[in-house]
Amino acid sequence: MSSVTPYLMVDDATVFRAFLEQVFEAEIKEVVPLAQDPMRTIHAEARIGDSAVFFADSGPTGGRCLSSPTEPVHVQMWSAVPDPAAAYERAITAGAHPAAPVAVQEDGSRMGAFVDPFGTLWWVTAPA
Structure with a gap:
């Protein structure tokens, strides 16, 4: 979901x-x-x-x-997805700029971020 x-x-x-x-x-x-x-x-x-x-x-x-690679970013979206790494890779392929590679967090969840071509910072995450 x-x-x-x-x-x-x-x-x-x-x-x-x-x-x-x-x-x-x-x-x-x-x-x-x-x-x-x-x-x-x-x-x-x-x-x-x-x-x-x-x-x-x-x-x-x-x-x-x-900070992010593209300034200014005024809007951030937090998106829970089944596979953050796949969403991240699809975004980069679609022209987004990497902001934070998908990595395992302290709580065991996976999270990464990218800035879309329109200047919105998207965080993609999945629970542990």
Whole structure:
């Protein structure tokens, strides 16, 4: 089964979090601070009903906490797929630029990323 999760880059993740909690009664499942600046968020997950929204702080010029080979990338998509390596290879063949090779993560999941020809950063992942 495949799915796609929106990943929003915002000017202030703390304010955005409060907005989601107030407006949608979102449950914040995870917040990962940026190591160099703990007041900024490099990754967060909000649950709104059965859906997830990922978000993070963008930089002052619209950049992200993480760099990619093609700047600027303002939209990230998180996609759960059966085979991240196959999706990654198909994307590169279709003209995407590599951002992070598919690799096994600490939790045993597999994850990689690419920037499509339109400037969107796609993360492809499969659980352990």
